[in-house]
Amino acid sequence: MIDFQLTANDKKLLDAIRAEGLVARKYARYYDENEHEFPPEKLEEAKEFPHFMNLLGDRTDEDCGMAVLTTLIAQEQTWGDYSVRMRRQKGGLGNSALQAAGTDEQKAKWGHLTLAMAITEPGCGSDPSKVQTTAVRDGDQWVLNGEKIFVTTGCRAEGVVVWATIDKSAGRAGIKSFLVEKGTPGFVVTHKEKKLGIRADDTAAYVFEDCRIPRENLLGGDESVPKGGSGGFRGVMKTFNMTRPNVAALGLGIAEAALDFTRDALREAGIEVEYGPGLHGQSAVSERFQRLEALWEAAHLAVLRAGWLADNRQPNNVEASVCKAKAGAVVREITQGCIEILGPMGVSRDHLLEKWFRDCRITDIYEGTGEIQRLIIARTLLDYGRGELK
Amino acid sequence: MISFAPTEEQEVARDTMRNFAAQVLRPMARECDEASAVADSFLAQAWELGLTATQIPESYGGFGAARSPMTNALVLEELAHGDATLAMAAMAPSLFAHAVLDQGSEEQKQQYLPLFCGERYHAASMAWAEPTPDFNALQPRTKAARKGKGFLLSGTKCFVPMGDRASHFLIAAHSDDGLDAFIVPRDASGLSVTAPEKNLGLRALPTARLQLDGVAVADSDRLGGAVRADLRRLLNHGRVALGAIMNGLSRAVLEYCVPYAKERVAFDEAIARKQSIAFRLADMHIEIECTRWLVWKAAGQLERGLDATKSAHFARSYAAEKSMWIADNGVQVLGGHGFIREHPVEMWYRNARTLSVLEAAASV
Numbered sequence: 001m002i003d004f005q006l007t008a009n010d011k012k013l014l015d016a017i018r019a020e021g022l023v024a025r026k027y028a029r030y031y032d033e034n035e036h037e038f039p040p041e042k043l044e045e046a047k048e049f050p051h052f053m054n055l056l057g058d059r060t061d062e063d064c065g066m067a068v069l070t071t072l073i074a075q076e077q078t079w080g081d082y083s084v085r086m087r088r089q090k091g092g093l094g095n096s097a098l099q100a101a102g103t104d105e106q107k108a109k110w111g112h113l114t115l116a117m118a119i120t121e122p123g124c125g126s127d128p129s130k131v132q133t134t135a136v137r138d139g140d141q142w143v144l145n146g147e148k149i150f151v152t153t154g155c156r157a158e159g160v161v162v163w164a165t166i167d168k169s170a171g172r173a174g175i176k177s178f179l180v181e182k183g184t185p186g187f188v189v190t191h192k193e194k195k196l197g198i199r200a201d202d203t204a205a206y207v208f209e210d211c212r213i214p215r216e217n218l219l220g221g222d223e224s225v226p227k228g229g230s231g232g233f234r235g236v237m238k239t240f241n242m243t244r245p246n247v248a249a250l251g252l253g254i255a256e257a258a259l260d261f262t263r264d265a266l267r268e269a270g271i272e273v274e275y276g277p278g279l280h281g282q283s284a285v286s287e288r289f290q291r292l293e294a295l296w297e298a299a300h301l302a303v304l305r306a307g308w309l310a311d312n313r314q315p316n317n318v319e320a321s322v323c324k325a326k327a328g329a330v331v332r333e334i335t336q337g338c339i340e341i342l343g344p345m346g347v348s349r350d351h352l353l354e355k356w357f358r359d360c361r362i363t364d365i366y367e368g369t370g371e372i373q374r375l376i377i378a379r380t381l382l383d384y385g386r387g388e389l390k
Numbered sequence: 391m392i393s394f395a396p397t398e399e400q401e402v403a404r405d406t407m408r409n410f411a412a413q414v415l416r417p418m419a420r421e422c423d424e425a426s427a428v429a430d431s432f433l434a435q436a437w438e439l440g441l442t443a444t445q446i447p448e449s450y451g452g453f454g455a456a457r458s459p460m461t462n463a464l465v466l467e468e469l470a471h472g473d474a475t476l477a478m479a480a481m482a483p484s485l486f487a488h489a490v491l492d493q494g495s496e497e498q499k500q501q502y503l504p505l506f507c508g509e510r511y512h513a514a515s516m517a518w519a520e521p522t523p524d525f526n527a528l529q530p531r532t533k534a535a536r537k538g539k540g541f542l543l544s545g546t547k548c549f550v551p552m553g554d555r556a557s558h559f560l561i562a563a564h565s566d567d568g569l570d571a572f573i574v575p576r577d578a579s580g581l582s583v584t585a586p587e588k589n590l591g592l593r594a595l596p597t598a599r600l601q602l603d604g605v606a607v608a609d610s611d612r613l614g615g616a617v618r619a620d621l622r623r624l625l626n627h628g629r630v631a632l633g634a635i636m637n638g639l640s641r642a643v644l645e646y647c648v649p650y651a652k653e654r655v656a657f658d659e660a661i662a663r664k665q666s667i668a669f670r671l672a673d674m675h676i677e678i679e680c681t682r683w684l685v686w687k688a689a690g691q692l693e694r695g696l697d698a699t700k701s702a703h704f705a706r707s708y709a710a711e712k713s714m715w716i717a718d719n720g721v722q723v724l725g726g727h728g729f730i731r732e733h734p735v736e737m738w739y740r741n742a743r744t745l746s747v748l749e750a751a752a753s754v
Contacts, residue, residue: 002400002460003393004687005694064392276625276703278749281526294684294704301683302676308394322676371669378668381648381675389668 004304006072009063013055014076020049021080025257025352028081031200032355036192038156039083039200065311067242071249071303078253079260082359083200085250092153093117093243093367094161097177100239101219110179116157118148118206125150126372128163129172133208135164137223140215142178144186144208152366154204155189158182161219162208170225177219186211197358244320244367245306248327251363252300255331258356259293262338265345285341292337295330302326318380325373328364335360394686396464404464410439411472419473422594423737426586428479433511436480441465442487442506450499451507457491459627459692462754463634463685470638474741475592477635482552482595484753486514489560489571489624495615498573502558515556516571517547517600518628518750527562527625527749532602534565534572541565541612543572543580543605551751553598554585560613561602562621562750569621571613580605591737591744626688626698628750629706633685635752636713636745637678643720643738644674651723661723670719677712684708689754710746717742 006014023046031039052073064072077085094115098107124130133146144164151160159181167174180187186209193203263273266285273286282290302323309316335357339346346353364370379389396404414435422428445462446452462484469477487506490498505512520530532545543563550559559581560571574581585598613619648671651662661667688701720735721728728735 001393001397002395002686002690003391004683004690005391007391062391068392275700276622276629277528278526280524281528290703291707294708297687297701297704298680298684298708301687302680304392305394305679305683308392312395319679322679325672326676326680374669374672375665377672377675378665381644381671382652382662382668384663384668389663389665 004301007060007063009057009059010069010072013052013057013069014072016049016055017052017073017076018079020046021077023049024080024083028083028352028355029349031081031083035194035199036202037200038202065308067245067310068304068307071245071307074246074249075253075256075300075303078250078359079257080253081200082198082250082254092157093239094157094159094179096239096243097161098179098219100242101177102179103219103221106179106216106219106221110159110181113158113181114153114156115179116151116154116160116204118151118154118160118162120150121147122149126369129175131163131165131175133162133164134168135166135176135178135218137166137215138212141212142215142217144178144180144211144213146208148206148208150193150366151204151206153202154206155192155202160206162206166223167225170227173225173227176223178213179217179219180208180211180213184211184213195362197355197361238317240367241306241317241320242310244324244373245303245310245316247363247367248299248303248306248323251327251331251360252296252303254356254360254363255296255334258335258338258353258360259289259296261351261353261356262289262341265342288337288341292334296334299323299327299330318377321368321373321376324368325370325377328370328373331360331363394683396460400458400461400464403461404468406439407465407468408471410436411469411477415469415472415476419476419594420731420734420737422473422476424731426588426593428476428594428596430511432476433479436476437509437511439480441481442483446487446491446503446507450503452503457488459630459754460686460689463630463689466631466634466752466754467638467641467682467685470635471642472638474635474639474745475594477638478551478592478752479595481631481752482556483512483514485516485551485628485751486556486558486560488627488753489516489613489619490573492627493571493614493619493624495610495617497610497615498613502573505557512557513552513555514558514560515550515552515598516560516562516624516628516750516753517550517553518562518625519549519748520546521548521599525749528569528622530562530564530569532561532563534563534570534607536566537606540606540608541572543574543602543607545602547600547602548587548597549589549748549751550598550600551595553583553600554596556598559600561600561605565612567618571619571621571624572607573611573613574602574605574607578605578607589744591740591742593740622699623692624753625750626692626702627754628752629702630685630688630692630698631752631754632745632748633681633688633702633705633709634754636709636742637681637685639738639742639745640674640678640681640709640713640716643716643735644671644678646733646735647671647674647720647723650727667723670723674716674719677716681705681709681712692754706749713742714746 094117135142162178165174188207190205306319306323444453444455445457448454534541559574580603582601586596684705688698688705691698717739
């Protein structure tokens, strides 16, 4: 039966995360203005709040599945503040890659570490098949050389999954991912990026200079370079079917905070948003605000859809792109629109709205830009391969 | 719980309607549009599907299936995918019947519901919209003035689906108690019906204009009787239905554009291979998905008896904006051919513009 109502069990869990988020929000401005000062894993005031893993309780078939729940948790966390997310999340994107592409041995060996993922380079972003970082076999070792930027949680991570080519002439088929532990000689964190938003997040730049790692650190262990195929590339890309809905949810949590703040501010000014009187029965402000809310709801339901498919073991690569593209666009429109509605109050750093406007902007870029999502959706719609639609 | 899975019953209903839409509605859509008329044979054929009678309880002569706005939303999207105009013509009796079923008094149900359980299409309709530039569904200008043990109705109504042949109308009007609806037979004294209206789109749907000059109705003709009806809830039903219909139209546009864009060559390659076209199609797909979930959310709330004012408003307004946008882009993808009546997209463009200004002209 089609149903979009959360169970009492789910609500209880999400309310608890929201309560912690509200505490974290008090520190949001501090960690925004003190960029790169790392927030503690637990704020003193929030030390009574249990980790959400301890709140899962006895889950029934009526409760939502783990993929949906993960997106809802992400959304509640960033509703509090984006920094909650990073404090509370043990793993990084590299952990998802390890789970998607690693062997059982590799998962056992590194699964407990926080792993970042290093794909982007100064000269390539959306087209990861053009990575210039090289991995050359030398006996029982791989030797890595190259430069990586925009590595999310790149400082805090205890290890990193690095994308490098073992055969430049092979294109995508030559791309492999390697696990490099922190402290490996030749692996240097050069600097933390200074950013528009999510400033509490440690986005790093790396250099690999004759960095030697054991041969068995190639994720999945397959050293072959198939002719004309994608090799392990496709497998690693599958990681995104799970992570894209989460990124969409991260943005939606921020946008929800902006909507709540704006609704409250309007109410305080005596402007109540009324639903459904039609174009002639309401003010322009009310109409504008409701439109932003509808956009939020549309993107939110698209996230649930992508998660629900994953929970039911159905393919969700298009839906993951749909919700990512939609959320990436609407969170920008929502935070821009909320500022528009509140005017000077919206741009004042006395309030967090201007910060949310900056924080959410990244969600239409990382984990695949909106344009990349549209490319994926269009190829499926049109039944086109990569060569037919670039 | 969170679930996007229709029940087996709903899947059967959806698939049946999908086939009916493809085999019957789509092939005759253009002809009906050009003729500005709906064929009686079509109405008879659609009636056999039991669109209106299925959810009327057996005690009133219906098939007794559970009342389900969700099932109806699924059905409407499919029918409108064939043709929105014919879908609305086929479903028009539900405007009256489902309103009585949902909000009518026991007396009213006994009197009127059996009309819709016969073997032949029975037209009855809802008269809500008014031909003023500032029409507000919650504050119609049509008045129900108290007179003795009844009311006198005065005002003008427009865009009454199947109003040319409806036996009864539900008239939305303002009484001293607030927003009400009244059951008025076609031959009521003081009621004049002008039909058909000439509209931009939905041309095959005969709509009527009603002039009410002191039409006398009894207390017992007020929908819901003494307890009155919740017209906001009916409006919400209408909004969800329109959302589903508009999304069916949007899907038709996208599915027409995809093969066209793959076939049409410009500058030595299919236009679908250009991002300006391909991304437009991707955006159409995104919005069709999002609209469907908004419609489902509102339909689910209606089904549970919850207040769906907000979700139904979102479903209708979002579907309205996006179906208009999608139909508009459909014309653009076809270029000059989009302007030619040989292709259906110009019709969908007109239909989208028409549908997206409507309120309560369809029912779930």
